[in-house]
Amino acid sequence: MNPKSPDRYKYLYLLLFLLLLTACVVRPLDRTPYQQSDYYQETISDLHETPAIISHGDTVQVGWAKVNITPPVGTPLAGYGKRMGMAYEQVHDSAWARTFAFSNGQTEAYYVALDLLIVPMEVLQELEKVYPALGLKPEQVYLTATHSHTSFGGWGKKLGIKLMSGKYDEELVERLAQQIVQSIKLARQQLQPTKIGFGSTSAASLVKNRLLDDPDNPYYQERLQNRDTELRFLKFERPDGSMAILSVFSAHPTILPSDDPTLSRDYPGVLVDALEERVDFASFSAGAVGSHSTVYFEGDTFESTEAVGDRLAKLLREELRRVEPKYVSTLGYGRVELELPKPSWRIGKGWRMAPFLFNSIFGEHPAYVTSLQVGDVVFLGAPADYSGEFVAGIAAQAQQQGQQAIVTSFNGGYIGYITPDKYYNLKEYETRSMNFFGPYSGSYLTEIMLRQLQQHQPQ
Template sequence: MKFLRIFLKVLLGLVVFILLFLAVSLAPVDETPYQQMPYYTQTKQRLAQLPTPPLAKAPIKAGWAKVNITPPYTTATGGYGARRGKHWHIVSDSIYARAIVLDNGGTKVAVVGLDLLITPPTVAEELKKRLPEVGLRWENVYMGAIHSHNSVGAWAPGLVGQLIAGGYKADIVTRITNGVLNALRDAQTNMAPVQVGYGQTDASDHIYNRIGFSGPTGPLEGNIKLLKLRKISRPGLAGESALLCSFSGHATLFEDDMDAYLSRDYPGSLVDRLEKKSADFAVFLAGAVGSTGPQARGKTDWQEIRNYAGDLALRIERTVPKIQMQADSTLEMLTLPLGLREPNPRVIGNWRVRPWLFYAIYGDYPSDLKALRIGKTVLLGTPCDFSGELAVDLKPAAAKKGFNLMVTSFDGGYIGYVTPDKYYNRTTYETRDMNWFGPYNGDYFKEMMTGLMEKL
């Protein structure tokens, strides 16, 4: 009987502990419309107070460079939970930081593309401190990543960081940061006046909506977007050229069991081919990849990558010669610090983890929306896997302003997936597991991104 009484007391204590833990750890999802939230008012005020970009003093000059950031040792693979922190040990292709620096005498900006899963928030925080070393500020840098799920990991601390990118190593953050800074330095040593042009070509047959199984969905952004820069040379001589390429197909052609390989997936194969046939330098930025999967063809992962990149390259090669180039002086950059609802990751029904617990296992990183105008082309950068459906919704606002629009993901912070609000209660990976900041973010992001375009 004595043993039973002790057992019951221990059991009761355990139940009381669990109930107390749940009480302080869980709360109902906050479904207050975003227009009624303080973060919305604060972000609207920040948007209204963004300074007018300085006037141009000269036509745009540009330079570009890349730096190999492949570690000389193995690391965990950055590729979400499927990798489970496993290390790659075969370098299929090297990992780079790529940079394009542009200057019109009044504004100097940089576009940085990383051959990583995302732009690590830890790297973004280091860059904010160190960018003055190369004559730039965070507010004038536009970041992106290729979103390969077989790239270098180990750049995110905490439990969620462990699931996304494996065990944390501070020297990896330093290595990536140094690579970005060196690419920016090198790019500024070869700057010259450039002509600017834009082109696009349809590749919607290469993507599908990953949440389509859960019900009806809308159209996706299926165009390959191309921004071309060509250095002005002597008459009759073609100058060096750079190609900024964006597409919305998830870089997941390597299956989960291929964690042994370090690879840039199809974006790496695509960039390598573009640099042989279409431009002297190329950089790829993942577009609106939220809920967008690749339609692959091939018997092996290697064949799928080769076929996928090859077909995209063929379409680009047919498009690039048609791009009309001209000198331009328009260069504007806006960075909007983004207020957010409290974290609302759902765990049981409509119950969510409280903020203290979320920040304890993930970290609290600031996020921004970015807008970069180069001539008539506008790039909008988001701190998430941004939905291809939402990118389509932004097209009318861009057309109204006469802009060519490129929407990209992974600009420095990372808040999970942002998908259309009407899908919030669907039980899919994109709309439930990876929706970390609650309802209504789709419309909120669209409003703020449209506001940025209006400010340009």
């Protein structure tokens, strides 16, 4: 008998164990076209069963209100995993919930803009518990965020979310939901007949496509064309002269450094504050910010946030004079659940982490495509860092329908970065680390958003 045989068996058992472990935690990448999938068919069925609600009533009344949501010093910041849950020590500019209320006598709807990284999934769940007491359905409340990476966290339960938002605080989540409800009630109390107008102006010098910013990238030459450069806004004007602005722009608010323990809204805060020097109320929401960064020249400083925010405010005010608002009577809203494939968090070109491992790290949360129609303007909300490269196609379809489209991200769910399918094999942060659901996420989500937009087409 060979005395080394037991060692050979030990190594064999170890090898078998490692092979079995690999088989449990690693799966081949699924490249089945999404149109052939059950999840796609289920979402299409849901679209047909729960179409957008469009009503044509009396003149749309508008109300607006804001509530300070800044938590106590010591609350973690959200936006960068390398902070390791670092708490903020001082406030540069406070965080707010800013809400618009709309009613045309037949139905009502709300637009909520939060000075947060995203609309947290846990907050959405809390809100859905209290909507009935307000006489509302979830689809009547259109949720957005500024996507500031220097606002507060404390709202994520799972490990993967905690890395970006710090230790979970149940009281903070409950309080934030109550503050949003308070803003809804206050805005509802301020409803008045109001003229509404859409405006848009180019801010091309302030946004770049960071995904294509590397000269070695095969799509580098397309970087200037493949951007969403428009600063879009709604102008609200009342007979007494009071005015409000709702603004949307597709550039990441990531100017300020990750190692500064200071709470701030980044450039959106400067923009909103500058607008409110001239008008009664203003809000900002992140547009299709996926792969889009802000262009600035004073370093990662508050001087840069001031420069970018002031420049956007100046551009908007210049265009504001050209917008002729009018009374409208159409009000609509919609929400469809986006059924998803099994997670495809890649660990190599053709391999992904087993779905159960991904879910244990990030959790399983519902995702929705949301919509809000005010007059001939349709907002479309994505549960993701949605790429600005898709916006041109959505805007074109809206124009064919005789409408204007405004795309926002972070509507209460989160499915990662959504970029065009052709970039899927790029070894970049957006396309590798933050692509959670496979090679066709961009085409799939965009098709559903276009179908949702079509439901708002005038009959």
